[in-house]
Amino acid sequence: FIDSEPYSWNMSPAALGEALAEAAARGKLPKAVVIVNIFGQSADMDPLLELCNKYHVPVIEDAAESLGATYKGKPSGTMGKYGIFSFNGNKIITTAGGGMLVSNDIDGLAKARFWATQARDQARYYQHSELGFNYRLSNILAAIGRGQLKVLDERINARRAIFARYAAGFSDLPFITMMPEASFGRATRWLTVLTIDPDAAGVTAEQILEELQAENIEARPVWKPMHLQPLFTKSLYYPHAATSCSDYLFANGICLPSGSNMTEQDVDRVIEVVRHSVGY
Template sequence: MGLDKRIFLSPPHMGCEEERLVQEAFESNWISPLGPQVEAFEKEMAEYVGVNGALAVNSGTSALHLALRYLRVDQGDIVFCSTFSFVASANPIVYQGAVPVFIDSECESWNMSPSALARAFAHYERMGKLPKAVIVVNLFGQSADMSAILRICDQHGVPVVEDAAESLGATYHGKASGTFGKFGVYSFNGNKIITTSGGGMLVSDDREALTKMRFWASQSRDLAVHYQHSELGYNYRLSNVLAAIGRGQLGVLDKRISARRSIFQRYYLALSNLDGFMFMPELANSLPTRWLTALTVNPLYAGISSGEIIEALAEENIEARPVWKPLHLQPLFKDCKYFPHTQDKSISEQLFKDGLCLPSGSNLSEEDQDRVIKCILTVMNSRGTKK
């Protein structure tokens, strides 16, 4: 392993405002869950993405769970979900006793394929059992083709939950990712474009729904002097201290997006003309954040696989990772139905086979990025591949 410092894939990027707001929370002694920082964070997030309201919770997974419960997803129901995603996108379906059905990606956005979605609807319509909801995942900082997806879902009267955990700050036709469906979900995990160390946000124009889910997220405590509970609830709320961090992070989100897009552009200029290298495309009428720089490497043309590049980077103390393993290939979901992009072509499986993500943190220096690029070019040259 090289002696140079470790370069991480997407580390937290903290500033001074976060520390000031946390100190404010400490000075007020408002440390326990809820408080003025939480309320302010929700208000500021709703204003940033342009919705009526927001609900701060302890994870994006919790937000998805609350959304599915509100939509009355229950035992034996079907929920369509993007297959090309992290397991947290589908786990809440199982929490509710429902059955996930996985939908493939498309080449244009790497996100949910409208054609696969249409075939899935046609299949279950013939069976007389439409899904209760559709979870659309927006990966690596880019929106799915929401116009086409909403058109299909609206035709069948099925609500959409937008898992925008990776796409906060991205836009599609000038509108914020996460605001197209009935509910949108963001994540503030440590590797996201902004972080609260751990946390999430549920957004919607439906204030009544948010009020109900806020009740559930706070252990469903009834209005009484004593502790009384008439409904099942959860301990899902975000703490006042973590909300303070989130407020500071939200204030610099646009700068973080600009930095990550610049990092992507430098990678693209340095590597896009290598044989077999293909960067994640930018969907028409959208503005991705490039949360992670993702690409595919075709070994037939590159003379090397994405896995071998990841190993070469690891030897130089540089973290890179494969793209998501499709959920329909996970042992947990081996019995679930899957609809590929076309009858004989699975886009997500090919992306998993050839894809990788490069270090993309907004605090990545040009010097460190040059280390990443140099390592890739060196291993390519050692294989006899010319630029």
């Protein structure tokens, strides 16, 4: 697993370079590199793609959280061999579940569609020469998704406005740092995320989450890094620097309510509770 870097919170090119060099030396390069774009922001794709091309490793771009984000003017999710999007119920637009696979590999897409629709052979009866799956999105849910695509820009603008209001509400608190927006692209601000310096604030992220919960406000920690998951404790991990960036984000990060329909009053209430929890 590859660490994040601090300017976009996405995959670290430095850590990936180290991992691929070691894998090449062992003669065991990965079958693919999955670049995950978290919280509505693209990873720094150019150096990551350059490294993967150097070692002839294909890239799968996981844009589940970054639909509508851009990287140097290019849509997030369109720069790897394959791109993956999610339409889960918590995403910026939704079909209540499911997602989308995109690629310029026409043959690969045809194979994926074949597997996703039960891998049925072309016959008058049900016949299967390969193991298939039932990953089809229903016509009704697909229609909902097509309708929601029309309001994607509106949703992005709403999320960015919510983020900006939070940022203004915490601007005088030096121990709170909002998730940065990297200079190479435009984030959707799918979720408003911040980190807190517990030593300077006198409280931890967990304590703030507990106070928000006491006020019936749903907030969450940031994603737990894969190398910290019990399933993967024996897996290799390559940090960005001497101190792991993703470990720090997990220990000190908070995801605040960010729904597109939040009112200014809703956001202000969350700000008030967070400020109260740190004594302001």
